[in-house]
Amino acid sequence: MAMTGVLRPGHAQIRVLDLEESVAWYTNVMGLVPMGRDVQGRAYFKTRQERDHHSIILRQADRAGMDFFGFKVLDNATLNHLEKKLVAHGVRTERIPAGDLLETGERVRFNLPTGHAIELYAEKKDVGNGMGYVNPDVDVLEGKGIAPTRMDHCLIYGPDIDANRELFEKVLDFTLVERVKLEDGTTDLATWLTCSAKAHDIAMVRHNEPDKMHHVSFRLDTWEQVLRAADIMSKNRTSIDFGPTRHGITQGTTIYFFDPSGNRLETFCGGYDHYPDMHPITWTWDEVGAGIYYHARKLNDTFLTVVT
Amino acid sequence: MAAYTIVIEDTGESYRCVEYRSVLEGMEALGKKGIPVGCRQGGCGVCKVRVTAGSYTKRVMSREHVSAEEEAAGCVLSCRIKPITDLRLAVIGPMRKNVCWMAEPAGVSSVLST
Known part of the structure; x- marks a missing residue:
């Protein structure tokens, strides 16, 4: 498969209620690498293994959510x-000039039909993962925090997810991987889309309010590391929403939890590869519980209601 | 270590909350119910209450869900307040959002409506 268009999720800008508290938490509990601050005071992070300059930007604000x-x-x-x-x-x-985000080229920004701001960009400084490009060693997982391998995908909530899907499929060449149907058997409650060969690069759930964020997700390499992440969360009194468990949808293992401002994050492992020739998978409304939480086989109170 | 009695007026439920826990986490820690639980971090707004008696300390909470005027009048997110006396509180619009999304799309019954 030749990837020549949209490559992957590259960054998420998250609003936080107390910047210094959040910087400490994303550094010490998430185990992300601090990558500096800009003139607006925004704080930048990457995972250890990511090569580009940053993948998470934190902005101090009076409300939580994703910019x-x-x-x-x-x-x-x-x-x-x-x-x-x-x-x-x-x-x-809209064109956002190069340098507005640190070490990042010009960005093309637009709003989805669900109200979310999405950006495309081609250039961000390759700072490497510390292992070099010649004869690299393995980056042994050590040191503080969860230390995920990459920022992987997001799940957004908003009204017209049908128009969102049309835009991602027709304009940006994403493919549909999985979907949940409402009781009418026609309307999508939720869809999972990929621009690559992953189980998802972005997902969306139908919701009455526009521009809501359900979670930003970070990938781990093993189920053992998902359990390790849960131990680190509990030890640091991180608010866990659900898990560790497995999703029926994508079949990935997961923990949903909250950052210090109530933004939901996920650490997950697994999921399968999806190629554009593969038939999408459908979940019916009566089995949505098992689709979201495969072991509990039911939704919890917060999945469809708690968003920022 | 001080602990205080929290009374949820809507249900009559009461529980003891230690001084180092938020009112919401104190409820959860003892398996009690009455206040909806969301992010526990001041961001999502589902645990909003009105404190009708008693004193508390508070931390920053989302202005999307609690205005400065509301906050001054004792309408707060229970995950962001810690008791310094016994408290009485009323739950505001519990899980209001829980039903809103069902209206979309028009004419289609929701997953959770039955």
Whole structure:
């Protein structure tokens, strides 16, 4: 499979209620690497294994939630091409100048039909993962915090997820991996989409309020590391929403938990590879509980209601 | 270590909450119910209460769910207050959001409506 368009999720800017508390938590409990601050006071982080300059940006605000979610595209020609396709689709785009985010090139920003701000960009400084590009050693997992391998995907909540899916499929060449149908058997309650060969790069749930964030997810390599993450969370009195358990949808193992401002995050492992020729999987409304939480086989109170 | 009695007026439920726990976490720690539990971090707003008697310390909470005026009047997120006396409180709009999303899309019954 040749990936030539949208490559992967690249960054999420998250609003926090107390910046210093959050910087300490993302550093010491999540085990992310602090990558500096900009003139606006925003704090930047990457995982140890990510090569680009940052994947998480924290902004002090009076309310929690996500400002925008960015995808890296192959190169500037791709960026220009995708912007033309967005405009042709009737989407209004905005260019954010290079350098607005540290070490990042020009970004194309637009709003999804669900109200979320999405960005595309082609350039972000390769700072490496510390192992080098010649004869690299393995980065042995040691030191403080959960230390996930990468920021992997997000789940967003908003009203018109059908128009969202059309935009991602037709304009940005994403493919549908899994979906949950409502009782009418026609309407999607939720969809999982990928721009690559992952089980999901973005997912969305139908919800009455626009521009809501359910979670930003970080990948771990093993189920053992998911359990280790849960131990680190409890030891640090992190608020756990659900898990450790497994999702029926994507079949990944998971913990949902909250950052110090109530933004839900996920640490997960596994899931399967999805290629564009593969048939999407459908979950019916009566089995949504097992789709979300495979062992409990029921939803908890917070899954459909607690968002920021 | 001090502990205080919290009374949830809606249900008459009461429990003891140690001084180092939020009112919400004190309820959860003893398996009690009455206040909806969300993020426990001041962000999502589902645990909003009105304190009708008693004193507490508080931490920053989302302005999307609690205005400065409300906060001054004792309408707070129970995950962000710790008791320094016995407290009485009333739950505000518990799980209001729980039913809102069912209205979308029009004419389609929800997963959870039956």
